[in-house]
Amino acid sequence: MMGTKMLHRLWLEDEARIVSFHPMEGWRLLNFWDHGHFMGFLQSLQQKGYRFQ
Numbered sequence: 001m002m003g004t005k006m007l008h009r010l011w012l013e014d015e016a017r018i019v020s021f022h023p024m025e026g027w028r029l030l031n032f033w034d035h036g037h038f039m040g041f042l043q044s045l046q047q048k049g050y051r052f053q
Contacts, residue, residue: 007031008038017050 011020011027019042020027032038046052 005033006035007033008035010042012045012050017048019045019050019052021052 009021009029009031011022011024011029012018013020013024013027023029030041032041042052
């Protein structure tokens with residue numbers, strides 16, 4: 001049986017180094033279909049000093 005793919009989304013404000021998991025007008029939207037890539041990207045942002053909200 002095939003599992004359902006889940007879309008992971010986040011919004012970035014690069015100048016202030018903030019990540020949001022909720023829609024933010026004017027912020028950059030990124031979509032991920034692969035959970036592993038999504039988690040790896042979050043880890044890289046954390047290592048770069050991004051804050052999460």
